[in-house]
Amino acid sequence: MTPGSTLAIVASSECFHSMMDPTLIAELEQALGPANVFSKPEELLLYVYDGSVEHGRPDCVVFVRTTGDVVAVARFSNQRGVPIVGRGAGTGLSGGALARNGGVQIVFSRMNRILGIDFENQRAVVQPGVVNYELTRAVEHADLYYAPDPSSQKACTIGGNVAENAGGPHTLAYGVTTNHVLGLELVLPDGEVVRIGGKTPDTPGYDLTGLLVGSEGTLALITEITVKLLRKPEAVKTLLAVYDAVDDATETVAEITARGITPAACEMLDGWTLRAVEAYVHAGFPLDSAAVLLIEIEGLREATEAQALAVAEVCRANKAREVRVARDDRERELLWKGRKNAFGAVGRISPSYYVQDGVIPRSKLPATLRRVNEIGTKYGFEIGNIFHAGDGNLHPIILFDPRDHEQFKRAASAAHEIMEWCVSLGGSITGEHGVGMEKSEMMPALFSPADLDAMKRIRDAFNPAGLLNPGKMFPLGKGCGETRVRPLPVGTSAVS
Amino acid sequence: MSVLASAALQQIEKIVASANFVTDPAALAPYEVDGWRPTAVARPYSPEETAEIVRVAAAEKLAVIASGARTKLGIGAPPSQYDLALDLTRLRRVIAYDPADLTLSVEAGIRVADLQKVLGEQGQFLPFASPFAKSCTVGGVLASNATGPLRHSYGTARDFTLGMEFVDGSGTRTKSGGRVVKNVAGMDLHKLMIGSLGTLGVITSANFKTFPLPQASGTFVISYLRLADALALRAALAASVLSPQVLDIVSPDAVPFLDSGSGQLPAERWSVIVAAGGDQRVVERHAADIEQMAAQTGADNFAALEEVARQGLWEAVRELPATLLATSKRVVFWKISSLPGSFAAVVSEVDRIARENSLRAATLIRAAGLVYAALLPTEVDPEDDPATMNRLQRAVAQLFARTADVGARAVIEWCPLELKRRVSVWGPPGEDAELMRRVKKVFDPQNILSPGRFVGGI
Structure with a gap:
């Protein structure tokens, strides 16, 4: 969230009317059926938002169910010069699914069939609208599961996961989405359908699948995804380590990493955040602690026992006042519910919050949280931390009131300083949420003009007219005035 | 070579200094790729020098093939052009290690x-x-x-x-x-x-x-008369909670190339080679469970290898392509991507094709989803017999077609140059070939980097 990003919708009701010519809307209705095309202002309103602080303004929303539908929309866009923006469940945290420049929002949530599960070979083929957790549920009876587990997994779609190369707590041991996707069916912006990769490994030629995963919907629309499934581990041990000082928790993580112990997940919640969460979730987080670590060990019984002992030892050596082991599935699920619903819990105590996604080397974690705390103090915010400590992927949470413009600006500045710190340590501006609209202006901090140019040339090779998800990933280079819009005053009806 | 091209090479010589620029024919021989010898070798010291060299080469459309130790220059189709070898071995620093x-x-x-x-x-x-x-x-x-x-x-x-x-x-x-x-x-x-x-x-x-590095490791060899039973062990392992680090299956014909006489792999048997690593108790658990699975699948033999034997076997398995290439000038070494459920069908096709064309086949199955197959002339074939090349060529066409029929995707990783001139080592292009050409155009519009060696003629 930087000065150049789109902020909110103009108070005027005009922008909530579709800017699209009614004959174009009629064309889409003809291709997809009127029930699958929304163009009334009140229908478009939901699609102005996603999980981030950004906003978009679609002129039309269409629902697709088949590859043929997607081809029709792509051809329409190509022939009429209308931008199109893909969207799954709209849970994204970087504005990737928002129609920044208007146009057609192509929603995949109804294209949600699991097309085939190959249990013997541990493969599944799904449509993009399949909800992440639903895939795991569909295969768990066979002791299989789909590993990438974003916190929003009960709502987010696999298509969205592929576009952003989504992570989650268990990526520490198992990798992110790109490590589990083997092939895709694509619809190019001109409507051509191409299959890349496949069920078998090492498809000859360039790793196009590797390029597409994480391309944030700027290269092609994805209509089918082939993934690998993992076998459920024999044993799981979930530990909660409780600390009286944030530093002790971060030093624990640094030492676990340095010792070469790889838990399946290693999450941290600071005291401030866990108190907010506990009031809502009642997961059993100790209210008087400064920080907790939620560490999960998975694998063979023998391996988990040995690892859990080693981890507990490191926790205690770093002054953990208590190390609890979840006694059964119920306790384990409650702890995870606490972690995964944290942002929702925070939402109860603030009109809005801004979550970041920076990454730093694990060895620099203690210094980083101290710096985040300093930055919070400097700008007058209490910054909560609930994040994937095990892979150095921070999620500082800054609470703000979007109606208070000055506070919002301060929040943006604080966020910017945190990102600068991450970059200065050789880290990244985004570990899993994607660049989208939110961090596009910070890309030059990581990449040279030549680097960005190479990525743009790839984008142009797939998306020559620039109509697929425009205005994402790359800096717009615009000044504050051109794209920022005033926040919505309270009590104003957005729709006349 | 044109005057402009020669001038470009002279410019490149200045960039790296004469000591790192080679034009002597004898010294160029190691840099040959599929019968093409470059005009010169340049050995840059830094990424900046590397970039300058390529810039100059691009201006005059000099084709460049980069290499390190040159162990795998034989992979791919023959280049369409080759002017300059770019030897990267002087770029060997550890930049940062945390x-x-x-x-x-x-x-x-x-x-x-x-x-x-x-x-x-x-x-x-x-x-x-x-x-x-x-x-x-x-x-x-x-x-x-x-x-x-x-x-x-x-x-x-x-x-x-x-x-x-x-x-x-x-x-x-x-x-x-x-x-x-x-x-x-x-x-x-x-x-x-x-x-x-x-x-x-x-x-x-x-x-x-x-x-x-894992604290402890163990390697187990389980041998079978029939492939079907060896594959049953693979399936049992996949369905279990065990997490082996390595799971390979070698054919009886592959044994002579893997066993340097130390007898770790029984002759005339399919051997499943499994490695487990981690904590000592994890290794013991694998040993116990795998021994049980071996018995249940009718294995002839279950052996847990000692350290020295273990190292020897792993080196041999790892180096199999190198060993095969050193053994025969006419080996055709395939990499066939396949789902585990199709391993039996793929191996069956490979064996059939070998028999039909009077060739030997040695295979190594990698449980993750690959069948490596070497087709070789039988011992009795005189090396220069043109009939052998004809049979290898026929086998190539059959193998591409029949592996595709069973849902696998084959490529030839290594084969004699003469065969490369007759067949495409990459097999028929897929529907993604056009996208690959677009990608190539983005990064190398002048087509000077390793031209002609890749999929789809790229």
Whole structure:
């Protein structure tokens, strides 16, 4: 969230009317059926938002169910010069699914069939609208599961996961989405359908699948995804380590990493955040602690026992006042519910919050949280931390009131300083949420003009007219005035 | 060579200094690729020099093939042009190593073996385990996507490469990815570079996540008369909660190439080779469970190897392609991507084709989803017999077709030059060929990097 990003919708009701010519809307209705095309202002309103602080303004929303539908929309866009923006469940945290420049929002949530599960070979083929957790549920009876587990997994779609190369707590041991996707069916912006990769490994030629995963919907629309499934581990041990000082928790993580112990997940919640969460979730987080670590060990019984002992030892050596082991599935699920619903819990105590996604080397974690705390103090915010400590992927949470413009600006500045710190340590501006609209202006901090140019040339090779998800990933280079819009005053009806 | 081209080479000589610029024919011989000898070899010291060289080459359309230890130059189709060899072995620095973060950045020309020594001092390693291990370079392993038995548990380069710097076909230095273990900023251009055979860019450095060396390990050999039973063990392992690091199955005909006479692999048997690593109790658990599964699947033999035998066998398995190439000038070495459920069908086709064409077949199945198959002339064939080449050619056409019929995808990794002139080693192009051509145009519009060697004639 930087000065150049789109902020909110103009108070005027005009922008909530579709800017699209009614004959174009009629064309889409003809291709997809009127029930699958929304163009009334009140229908478009939901699609102005996603999980981030950004906003978009679609002129039309269409629902697709088949590859043929997607081809029709792509051809329409190509022939009429209308931008199109893909969207799954709209849970994204970087504005990737928002129609920044208007146009057609192509929603995949109804294209949600699991097309085939190959249990013997541990493969599944799904449509993009399949909800992440639903895939795991569909295969768990066979002791299989789909590993990438974003916190929003009960709502987010696999298509969205592929576009952003989504992570989650268990990526520490198992990798992110790109490590589990083997092939895709694509619809190019001109409507051509191409299959890349496949069920078998090492498809000859360039790793196009590797390029597409994480391309944030700027290269092609994805209509089918082939993934690998993992076998459920024999044993799981979930530990909660409780600390009286944030530093002790971060030093624990640094030492676990340095010792070469790889838990399946290693999450941290600071005291401030866990108190907010506990009031809502009642997961059993100790209210008087400064920080907790939620560490999960998975694998063979023998391996988990040995690892859990080693981890507990490191926790205690770093002054953990208590190390609890979840006694059964119920306790384990409650702890995870606490972690995964944290942002929702925070939402109860603030009109809005801004979550970041920076990454730093694990060895620099203690210094980083101290710096985040300093930055919070400097700008007058209490910054909560609930994040994937095990892979150095921070999620500082800054609470703000979007109606208070000055506070919002301060929040943006604080966020910017945190990102600068991450970059200065050789880290990244985004570990899993994607660049989208939110961090596009910070890309030059990581990449040279030549680097960005190479990525743009790839984008142009797939998306020559620039109509697929425009205005994402790359800096717009615009000044504050051109794209920022005033926040919505309270009590104003957005729709006349 | 044209006057302008010669002038360009002179410019390149100035960039690296004469001591690092070779034109003597005898010294050029090692840089030959499929019968093409370059006019010169340049050995840059830095990524900046590398970029300058490529820039000059692009201006005069001089075709460039980059190499490290030159162990895998035989992969791919013959080049359509080859003017300059770019030897990257002087770029061999460890740029940054953070053992506490398990991340690493190295120049591409460093030998994998040397790098492993550096990492070993910190109790870490990179799970490449690809052939020619004693001499190969990081850049070569990445450019060819060379893999080995450890892919079963650690994945391949794309799974632990965090970022890369490369010089594209116009001589522009470009970076992709980063240095931390989690990063989705920008597009993963480095994934395109992996396995690209140098056709998109010259890799100058790469960033990796490193791994702790396992505390203990065990290797088990389980032998069977019939492939079906060996595959039953594979299926049992896949359905279990065990997590072997390595799971390979070797055919009876492959045994002579893997067993240096120490008898770890019984003759005339299919052998399943499993490795387990981690804590001592994990290894013991694997040993116990696998022995039980072996009995249940009717194995002839179950052996847990001692340390020395274990090392010997692993080296042999890892080096199999190198061993085969050293044994016969006429081996056709295939890499067939297949789902585990199709392994039996693939091997059956390979055997049938071998019989029909009076050839030998040695196969190695990698449980992650590959069947490596070597087709060789039988011992009685005189080496120069043209009839042998005809039979190999016929076998090639049959193997491409029949593996496709059973849902697998074959490519030829190594074969005699004469055969490359008659067949396409990559097999028929897929529907993604046009997208690949677009990608090539983005990075190398002048088509000077390794031209003609890749899929679809790229």
